[in-house]
Amino acid sequence: MSHSELEKRRKEATPRGVGVMCDFYAAKAENATLWDEQGREYIDFTAGIAVLNTGHRHPKIVEAIRKQLDLFTHTAYQIVPYASFVTLAECINEIAPVTGNAKTTFFSTGAEAVENAVKIARAATGRPGIITFSGAFHGRTLLTMALTGKVVPYKVGFGPFPASVFHGQYPNAQHGVSTEMALESIERIFRSDISPQQVAAILYEPIQGEGGFNIAPEDFVKGLRDICDRHGIVLIADEVQSGFARTGKMFASDYYPNSRPDLVTMAKSLGGGIPISGVTGRAELMDAPEPGGLGGTYAGNPLAVASALAVLKIIEEEKLCERASRLGAELVETLEKAKAKCPALVDVRARGSMVAAEFNDPATGKPSAELTKQYLRKALDAGLLMLSCGVHGNVIRFLYPLTIPDAQFKDALTILSRVLAD
Ligand code: PMP
Incomplete structure (x- = not known):
């Protein structure tokens, strides 16, 4: 089944009221990794909207x-x-x-x-x-x-x-x-x-x-x-x-x-x-x-x-509370560093691994959902799946599984730094 055929079936079979963010379909997932039907791999920083603090398909679960x-x-x-x-x-x-x-x-x-x-x-x-x-x-x-x-x-x-x-x-x-x-x-x-x-x-x-x-x-x-x-x-x-x-x-x-x-x-x-x-x-x-x-x-x-x-x-x-604090601190450090090259990034706030980055348009100083979407799109193209939030849609929220392997977390932060510096 080709991707465009599936999209056509989706639009015919399901109402538009269910807004769908991604234009690819899940095939399988493990811990912090998700694969689509084309075999593309993503680092999942959405965790099914905060559902998978313990990752996809934890063996014990x-x-x-x-x-x-x-x-x-x-x-x-x-x-x-x-x-x-x-x-x-x-x-x-x-x-x-x-x-x-x-x-x-x-x-x-x-x-x-x-x-x-x-x-x-x-x-x-x-x-x-x-x-x-x-x-x-x-x-x-x-x-x-x-x-x-x-x-x-x-x-x-x-x-x-x-x-x-x-x-x-x-x-x-x-x-x-x-x-x-x-x-x-x-x-x-x-x-x-x-x-x-x-x-x-x-x-x-x-x-x-x-x-x-x-x-x-x-x-x-x-x-x-x-x-x-x-x-x-x-x-x-x-x-x-x-x-x-x-x-x-x-x-x-x-x-x-x-x-x-x-x-x-x-x-x-x-x-x-x-x-x-x-x-x-x-x-x-x-x-x-x-x-x-x-x-x-x-x-x-x-x-x-x-x-x-x-x-x-x-x-x-797995001491996930401690892990949440440690990973959150690493992410905040990365975001704070990114501020120098990313004037749109106006606020970074966090409690443990509940981390947010807020974006304003540097030209107007107003919340920019558009810029936020562009960063999300660029990150996704580089294999990092993230989610926005906020009444103005100008906040990226980070919701990775707390069980994410350290090396994969570092890879994600590298992608993030690159995207924000672009
Ligand atoms: N309360 C809060 C704080 C939430 O974030 C959500 C879901 N995003 C809900 C309630 C509703 O949960 P559900 O979608 O499972 O009904």
Whole structure:
């Protein structure tokens, strides 16, 4: 099948609403390497949008899934439970970045985890309101679309959205939003939109993912925690993109030990390539919904649970938190050096291996999605697959598997330096 024939079939068979970034098709993948149908090799710095912190097809994950395949692939946990689900919940409870005893349950996608965290917060407080932030991304279902703080392309043509959702400002030094302004925007919501006594939850990303890898300043998270404590509001951290060693700690929330969230959503790298998501949180909140209120046919599928248990083991055995910090530091050094030859590169920010490079047009000083795309294209032509993000589409985010071999990582940095110097 020729490439152009496949493209023609794709356009005829699938709707244009599913935007596809690459113009080649995956054939196989291993750790940080991906091959297309023509046999071309790419270094994968996208990891399936932050899903593969443990790489493509880690042998221990493949083995765990294979073992489970021989036992059973599905029973629906709510019908016939299985011990591995409980074991995984226990493992997550142990590492959950919340205060006191934790309980955890599982779903399939990040959006489902966020929806269920909102359900839990509403059941626990008996309140409707949810505050999220501009630039946030929480998913593509109706509620999570409403929670998401970016209109194009996520919300266009899909309204009306569920009510009682309000957006505050997320701090962003690069774009002139201070912590004070961000916290004041919440007080403004309390004055003009909804009383704090009607707000069930404040939902935030400790590092905004799709919004541009914006790192929450410590005083902002402390401010959120204070507001929640003052008004009996549940603080939910969305760690779908930032979780599982990406930032150099198990969760990004671990960077704010004095301002812990009440609930945490997770997905992506929890499953190492098999769809699974979860909500963990303070036990008394997690127990608020009535029996039957939470769940789903595929929620915590046994193959995905087996994969997730292997992921947790690999993170520990291969010291992926330490590795994330080391690789991230090397990448930041490369990017900082590149600044001298690349005036468009205006900001480099990182927490562990959650690294971002932001580009403005040197002529205008304005965010440039166009330039960013050109760098991505040149890198791809040289065999390095990367992804953009940011409300202005002018940020390259780096999401390589944390298991990437050192030599291959160096090769990628060489390509990157060359592209940015060009
Ligand atoms: N929350 C965050 C922070 C995300 O980055 C994403 C996905 N990019 C989601 C939620 C939604 O996850 P999913 O696509 O698995 O529904």
